[in-house]
Amino acid sequence: MTLIKVDQLTKVFQRQQKSAGITGTIKDLFYRKYTDKVAVDNISFEIGRGEIVGYIGPNGAGKSTTIKMLSGILVPTAGVVEVGGIVPYRNRKEYSRRIGVVFGQRTQLWWDIPVSESFRLMKYMYKISDEEYKRSIDLFSDILDIDEFMNAPVRQLSLGQRMRADLCAALLHNPDILYLDEPTIGLDVVVKENIREFIKQVNLERKTTVILTTHDMSDIEKLCSRVIVIDRGKLMYDGVLNQLKTIYGSGETMVVETADPVQHWNELVHLGIDDFTYDGKSITVKYDKTVVNSTAILKVLMSKITITDFVVHPCEIEQIIRKMYENPLSAAKVVAGS
Numbered sequence: 001m002t003l004i005k006v007d008q009l010t011k012v013f014q015r016q017q018k019s020a021g022i023t024g025t026i027k028d029l030f031y032r033k034y035t036d037k038v039a040v041d042n043i044s045f046e047i048g049r050g051e052i053v054g055y056i057g058p059n060g061a062g063k064s065t066t067i068k069m070l071s072g073i074l075v076p077t078a079g080v081v082e083v084g085g086i087v088p089y090r091n092r093k094e095y096s097r098r099i100g101v102v103f104g105q106r107t108q109l110w111w112d113i114p115v116s117e118s119f120r121l122m123k124y125m126y127k128i129s130d131e132e133y134k135r136s137i138d139l140f141s142d143i144l145d146i147d148e149f150m151n152a153p154v155r156q157l158s159l160g161q162r163m164r165a166d167l168c169a170a171l172l173h174n175p176d177i178l179y180l181d182e183p184t185i186g187l188d189v190v191v192k193e194n195i196r197e198f199i200k201q202v203n204l205e206r207k208t209t210v211i212l213t214t215h216d217m218s219d220i221e222k223l224c225s226r227v228i229v230i231d232r233g234k235l236m237y238d239g240v241l242n243q244l245k246t247i248y249g250s251g252e253t254m255v256v257e258t259a260d261p262v263q264h265w266n267e268l269v270h271l272g273i274d275d276f277t278y279d280g281k282s283i284t285v286k287y288d289k290t291v292v293n294s295t296a297i298l299k300v301l302m303s304k305i306t307i308t309d310f311v312v313h314p315c316e317i318e319q320i321i322r323k324m325y326e327n328p329l330s331a332a333k334v335v336a337g338s
């Protein structure tokens with residue numbers, strides 16, 4: 001069942017042009033010139049109840065702008081956004097009861113009062129019953145271990161504690177949809193894992209629909225069966241993650257450590273490897289695993305040097321997106337579902 005409907009959604013920002021020098025600055029005070037910045041360009045998709053969707057793309061792609069339009073903070077320049085029959089920016093009060101929003105860089109909690117007091121204020125604002133409040137706090141304590149900081153003021157919390165508190169605050173009123181903008185940014189691996197587990201559990205138990213923007217591929221791999229990729233405001237891909245990886249994610253990076261002298265041996269060139277660097281300590285080889293496999297590369301290297309350690313990194317999301325951008329024709333095919 002469709003919960004979120006986005007049709008030809010567009011957002012254009014107007015930016016003031018600044019002239020150089022003092023005379024330019026004075027002139028700007030009287031004659032303001034603007035340029036248009038198309039942040040979101042004619043995007044369409046639908047999201048069903050209970051889905052967890054990763055909304056990804058490089059810096060400046062238009063992810064936050066889309067989330068802000070979906071959450072009713074920004075008014076679109078053109079197009080339709082409708083969530084459960086509500087137009088977010090028109091019915092903000094009614095809509096705010098149905099959504100939870102977490103922006104990784106900001107907190108929605110009161111800075112100077114204890115977390116528990118912030119939660120109680122929210123209980124009052126959203127008219128949450130005692131029973132429902134207790135149920136939520138029990139669920140949050142179970143996975144996120146919030147008891148350890150419930151009585152501390154928000155300004156004293158570590159980033160990981162603050163993020164856990166923010167997530168709880170966004171979910172106290174049991175919203176239908178949770179918008180998460182970079183929820184794991186700057187967190188250590190343990191807290192990241194904890195937060196992912198929590199999001200999964202909430203989605204499972206409450207059927208909360210989750211839309212998540214992130215630069216962390218592990219967030220996507222662990223949480224999202226579906227990804228929507230945008231770049232420069234345009235929709236590049238909408239589908240399952242595995243298909244995206246199969247089509248664009250064949251690039252791997254191998255890092256090999258050695259104390260021996262190194263050169264770009266001919267045998268590697270014959271394997272088709274031209275991206276080979278050496279920084280005096282480790283060799284970095286970038287290759288397409290559909291063309292050559294890591295074993296063949298290791299075999300050549302082991303015949304030349306003593307390897308003290310090595311690691312193979314899978315393709316990162318930024319590389320996938322770069323590839324999609326270099327090959328927009330096949331990207332368009334994927335969006336069309338062919």
Ligand SMILES: Nc1ncnc2c1ncn2[C@@H]1O[C@H](COP(=O)(O)OP(=O)(O)OP(=O)(O)O)[C@@H](O)[C@H]1O
Pocket residue numbers: 013014015037038039057058059060061062063064065066
């Ligand atoms: N209020 C604004 N006024 C003018 N331009 C804006 C405004 N907000 C965003 N932009 C521009 O719109 C584009 C998209 O920005 P947005 O923040 O949505 O990107 P993003 O995908 O979330 O990027 P990041 O991953 O870096 O957070 C950028 O070029 C940005 O500079």
